[in-house]
Amino acid sequence: xxxxxxxxxxxxxxxxxxxxxxxxxxxxxxxxxxxxxxxxxxxxxxxxxxxxxxxxxxxxxxxxxxxxxxxxxxxxxxxxxxxxxxxxxxxxxxxxxxxxxxxxxxxxxxxxxxxxxxxxxxxxxxxxxxxxxxxxxxxxxxxxxxxxxxxxxxxxxxxxxxxxxxxxxxxxxxxxxxxxxxxxxxxxxxxxxxxxxxxxxxxxxxxxxxxxxxxxxxxxxxxxxxxxxxxxxxxxxxxxxxxxxxxxxxxxxxxxxxxxxxxxxxxxxxxxxxxxxxxxxxxxxxxxxxxxxx
Amino acid sequence: xxxxxxxxxxxxxxxxxxxxxxxxxxxxxxxxxxxxxxxxxxxxxxxxxxxxxxxxxxxxxxxxxxxxxxxxxxxxxxxxxxxxxxxxxxxxxxxxxxxxxxxxxxxxxxxxxxxxxxxxxxxx
Numbered sequence: 001x002x003x004x005x006x007x008x009x010x011x012x013x014x015x016x017x018x019x020x021x022x023x024x025x026x027x028x029x030x031x032x033x034x035x036x037x038x039x040x041x042x043x044x045x046x047x048x049x050x051x052x053x054x055x056x057x058x059x060x061x062x063x064x065x066x067x068x069x070x071x072x073x074x075x076x077x078x079x080x081x082x083x084x085x086x087x088x089x090x091x092x093x094x095x096x097x098x099x100x101x102x103x104x105x106x107x108x109x110x111x112x113x114x115x116x117x118x119x120x121x122x123x124x125x126x127x128x129x130x131x132x133x134x135x136x137x138x139x140x141x142x143x144x145x146x147x148x149x150x151x152x153x154x155x156x157x158x159x160x161x162x163x164x165x166x167x168x169x170x171x172x173x174x175x176x177x178x179x180x181x182x183x184x185x186x187x188x189x190x191x192x193x194x195x196x197x198x199x200x201x202x203x204x205x206x207x208x209x210x211x212x213x214x215x216x217x218x219x220x221x222x223x224x225x226x227x228x229x230x231x232x233x234x235x236x237x238x239x240x241x242x243x244x245x246x247x248x249x250x251x252x253x254x255x256x257x258x259x260x261x262x263x264x265x266x267x268x269x270x271x272x273x274x275x276x277x278x279x280x281x282x283x284x285x286x287x288x289x290x291x292x293x294x
Numbered sequence: 295x296x297x298x299x300x301x302x303x304x305x306x307x308x309x310x311x312x313x314x315x316x317x318x319x320x321x322x323x324x325x326x327x328x329x330x331x332x333x334x335x336x337x338x339x340x341x342x343x344x345x346x347x348x349x350x351x352x353x354x355x356x357x358x359x360x361x362x363x364x365x366x367x368x369x370x371x372x373x374x375x376x377x378x379x380x381x382x383x384x385x386x387x388x389x390x391x392x393x394x395x396x397x398x399x400x401x402x403x404x405x406x407x408x409x410x411x412x413x414x415x416x417x418x
Contacts, residue, residue, distance in 0.1 A: 004394055023399045281391070288376065288397030289388075 003167050003293040005210060006032040008054075009047020010285040012173075012216050012230065012252035013075050020258040025287025028075035029173055029252060031212060035144050035164045039065045042160065042171040042212075044109075047287065048079030055085055062090030066132075066141055068148075069098070070174050071157035072108040080109050081118050091127035098148055098158040100133045149204050151175035153229035161204060167293040170205050170245075173214040173252045177231040177239060178222060187235075191219055194276070195238040205243040209293050212285065213239070215250035218265065237269045241278040249285040323375050323398075323416040325368075330409035331357055339375060339416075344368045346406070347380070360384055360407025368398075375413070377404065 009027035016026040028045030041051065044067065055063050063085035070076055085091040097103045106129075113122040132139070139146050144164040151157045152175055159172035181187050183196040205211055216230035233250060240248045250269060253262055266284045273280050322340050327333045337354055346354040349363035362382035369376045378395040379386040387405035388396050398404075402413040 006395075283391045286396075288374075288395075290394040290396065291392070292379070292394035 001036050001165055002034065003036070003165050003169075004032075004034040004290055005169060005212075005293065006034070006051075006290040007047075007249070007285045007287055008032060008051045009043075009045040009079070010251055010253055010287055011045075011075075011255060012214070013255045015046045015075075016255045020260075021253075023259040023286060024253055024262050024284060027287055028078065029070070030079060031171060033162055033169065035162070036142075038142060038144060039063065040141070040144065040146075040162065041065050041067045043068075043070055043076045043173070044078070044080040044083065045075050046079045046082075049082040049084075050287075052079075052082065052084035052086070062088060062092070063127075064092045064094075066094045066096065067105075068096050068146070068158075068160050068171070069105045070151075070159070070171070071153060071155060072104055073155065073174070076174070077105075077108055077112060081113055081120065086125045086127045086129070089126040093127050093129045094132050095129060096132050096134065096139065096146075098134065098150075099156075103131055106131045147204070149201075152177070152179050154227070157229070159204065161208070165293075167210075168208045169210045169212070169293070170208045171212045172205070173212065174229055175214050175231060176227070176229050177214075177235045178226070181235070191234065192275075194242075195235045197235075197239050197242060201239070202243045205239065205245060207244045208246065210247045210249065210291065211240055211243070211245045212249045212251045214252040215265070215269070216252050216254045221254070233265050233269050234272055237272045237280075237282065238276075240280045240282070241273055241276045245280055247281045247283070247291075249283060251285045253284070321416045323370070324414050325354075325404070325411040326414060327356070328410050328412055333410075336414075339368055339370060342370050345380070347382075356409055358407060358409050361409060365406050366404075374398075375415075382406070 009030035010025050011028050015028055027047035029043040030045045030047030031042040032051055033040040095106050097105055110122040134148055137148050147161045149159045151159050157174040161170045180198055181195050186193045187195045213236045214231045215233040215236040217232050219232055222232045262284050269282045322338045325337045327335050344354055345352045345364050345367050347363050347365040348357055348361040352364055364380045365382040366386050367378045367380055375398045384407040385392045389403050398413045400415045404411040
């Protein structure tokens with residue numbers, strides 16, 4: 001019985017190959033959850049290409065995967081046309097639509113493979129690709145319960161909570177927490193003040209074993225990027241502290257941030273949590289990292 | 295107390311014929327033992343895969359009771375080195391974070407029980 005979380009792409013907005021981003025990685029959002037033999041994938045950023053290659057190396061058996069999308073911005077769908085298992089006739093891919101009345105994820109996966117954008121058409125993929133839906137924001141995949149929640153992001157985005165084997169992992173990227181603070185005046189006046197977040201958001205994240213959270217900006221950067229749909233690192237820390245989360249992965253790293261800058265952001269985040277008396281373990285997600293939830 | 299392995303990389307050549315696959319002029323990646331039996335010392339990662347633990351069956355044996363018999367595996371592929379926790383009792387900590395597996399980079403600190411290594415990528 002295993003619950004493994006693997007990070008294949010941790011970068012936000014656009015791939016950032018190069019020497020300055022080697023350690024945390026340059027591929028965009030893609031996280032694999034391997035839960036007791038089931039394969040669940042959060043987002044299809046460019047990290048998905050690496051995951052596909054690794055799946056092919058792990059086994060020659062057909063791949064069955066459940067895909068959950070935070071949203072359809074480029075950096076979350078761009079890896080799909082390069083996902084090797086999608087080309088194999090035996091593969092089965094289940095795309096979970098967050099909105100039953102608007103199958104936007106399937107529509108955009110298909111749309112980005114039109115010939116204007118990509119040489120191979122969606123209909124040429126060998127895999128059986130099926131659209132699935134949530135019932136009242138919840139779906140059950142064997143032992144895995146998945147709950148979704150809408151976030152704050154231009155064009156809409158969704159967070160997912162995965163529960164299985166007594167563990168809870170929340171994937172919550174591309175979410176502008178700072179627009180939903182319940183004490184925005186106090187937070188603006190004093191950056192050190194605890195940034196309060198809505199009770200229903202805290203309940204969704206409460207006591208997660210692992211929270212994977214959009215932590216793209218410093219306070220200074222955010223001031224110039226309000227409304228762009230991303231959170232400040234310090235606000236993510238306060239969210240985790242209030243929700244009693246055990247571990248937080250700072251995720252969706254800003255494309256302008258070097259490894260060294262992310263190291264500093266991480267240290268600041270850890271200091272902030274410590275000052276609040278919290279024992280939450282904070283780390284910066286990096287490509288190639290896998291955690292096993294025991 | 296001590297390791298079966300010599301810290302002299304030239305000795306490793308004799309037990310690791312794969313070293314011949316190393317491109318000319320490049321040194322292989324290595325683990326630098328900075329805390330533990332006989333620290334400090336360096337172990338060249340010349341094999342495609344290498345197991346580390348306190349058992350004599352481990353290819354890299356470090357005699358510390360805080361290690362599992364087979365504690366960690368290191369794999370080299372396509373110029374990358376990956377670590378994997380072999381279900382050890384005390385875990386593999388990468389820069390303080392308990393990990394199942396990870397791709398390693400220059401300067402990464404691996405903590406296995408009471409034994410600490412620093413990873414070096416090697417190069418020209």
